[in-house]
Amino acid sequence: MAFEPKEEQKELKYEELRIYSDEELNNYTDEELKNFKIKHDIPMCDELESGPWPSFVADAKREALHRRKLADGRMMIEREVVEDMLGQLEVSFEHGETHWKHGGIVGVFGYGGGVIGRYSDLQDQFPSIAHFHTMRVNQPASKFYTSDYLRSLCDLWEYRGSGLMNMHGSTGDIIFLGTFTEQLEPIFYELGHVMQQDLGGSGSNLRTPSCCIGKARCEWSCIDTQAMCYELTHFYQDELHRPAFPYKFKFKFDGCPNCCVASIARADMSYIGTWRDNIRIDQEALQAYIGGEILPNAGAHKGKDWGKFDINKEVINLCPTRCMGMEDGKLMIDDKECTRCMHCINVMPRALKPGMDTGFTILFGAKAPILEGAQMSTLTIPFMQSEPPYDNLKENVIEPLWDWWMEEGKNRERLGELIQRQGIQKLLEILGIPPMPQMVKEPRSNPYIFWKAEDVPGGFERSIDDYRTRHAR
C-alpha cells in the first residue's frame, strides 16, 4: 500500500531555511584548530583525545572554535557554552562527582516530554551553562532524512542552542544538548511549524517509537515497519506527549528476527516481523554457495581467508533446533521446528528467504537499565497479521495492556517488572490469550497452567462424603 501522510508533506530546502552562510560554517582553518585552546585548562579531558577512538572532546573543541569565530548576534545563547561545558566536565573529573542538576519543570507548552531540564551547580564559574536543557527530536522513521533536513536542523541548533547534539540517543531521537529556557519555545515553533518536526518522548510517556529500515531497503522485512511506526506514533500522540504512565514505555518495530533495532532487548512491547509458512529455498543458488560461486554472508567476511564454504559446518550444524539437513544434494528444512534465528538466511541470502505468509510476533517486557540487569522480552503473541490501521492491535492488545499497567503498575515500574510481579498468567488473562507450552522453559516439568475454579466443571468444592462412597478411608 502506498504511503499516505496524515498531513501534507512539504519538501524542506536548506537554501530557504539556512541561517548561516558557507563562510560562517567553515570559519576556521586546520592550523587554527591545531593551536586552539579553550578558555579553561582541561588536562584530563585532553587525555581523552589520545585514545584510539574519535573523541567527543575533539568534536567539542571544533564547535568551541567555530563559535569563538562567529560574529556577535549570530548565536542566541552564550558563545562560550561549549567551553564552559568542557570546563565543568574537567571539574567533575577532579571532584569525582557530577555538577549537573538534572530535571525540572521546564518544557514547551502542553507537552510533558521532549525537554529535560538541566542546570549547572557551578553557575558562577560557568555562567554560559547555567541552563543546559536537553531537547529530544522525534527522528524520522528508520532515520531516513535528507541532508537538507539535517543541515536545517544543525543551523537551528547552532543559532538557538549549543550546537552540540547526539545522533542518536538510545531510544532513537536526535538529541539537542544544551540550551536556555527562553529558547525552548522558539525552537519548538521552528521545528513544528517550519520543519514539520515533532519532539520525541521522555519521562513517563510513550517514548519515541523506532523502527528498522524495513521494506524500504531490506528484502527480509516481513512487515512495513515504517508504516506501523508512523501510524502508532500519530495515533498515540496523547500518550507520547502527556505523561500518565507509571514509567517509560517503548515500542520498537523490527522487520525480521535479525532485530536490527534490538526491540527484543529494549522495548516494553517489541514487534518482530515473522512468517507462518516455509522458508523459501532456491536449490540452484544453494549449490552455487556450496560450489563457491556465491560468497556466503554476501561477502561480508571476505577480508580474511576462511577456507572453502562448508555448509554443514557453517550452517546446518549451527541450526539451534537442528531442523535442517541435506538429502540427495538438496537442503531440506523441517519448518515447524524453525525458531527464526535467521542464521541460515543471513549466510545464504540468495538461496534462502523468509516465507510469504508474513506478519509480526509481539513480545513484552524488555528493559535495558543502566544500574540493574537487562531483561529480554517474553514472546507472548506468536503471530498477528499486519494490516493498517492496526485496529485489532490497538483495541485488543495495546490498550488493555496499558489499562492494566496504569491500574496495577507501581511508580517507576516497567511493564516487564509488573509481568514478573503479577505473573505471565495475569498478562495472558488481560490479553485473553491461552497459555502455551512454548511460554515456559520446561513445559513437561513445570505445571504452568493454574486452573481457576470457574475453569473447572463444578469448581474446586467437592463433597467429602461423596468421595468416601468411592474411596474407603
Place this chain on the structure above:
Amino acid sequence: MDDIKQAILDFAEKSKKTKFYFNDMEKAVRKVMPDIKARAVKKAATALINEEKLVYFSTGSTTMYGLKGRGQTEDH
C-alpha cells in the same frame, strides 16, 4: 470534568510533597470519586496543565505533576 479538576487541585494543594506521581494523584481522586477511570483523571490533569494551574516536573526518565508556583520554579 470540573469535579475531577477540583479533586486534583485539592490534592495538589494539600499533599505533603510538592511534586507527585500520576498514580498518587489518581488515588486521591478515587477517594472522592471511587469509580473514576485513569483516562478521565489524565484528561482533567491535561486540562489543568493547559490552564497553567498544574505543571509537569520531569527528571528525564520519570514525570511528576505539581501545583504551579508551589515548590520548585522554572528558575531552578
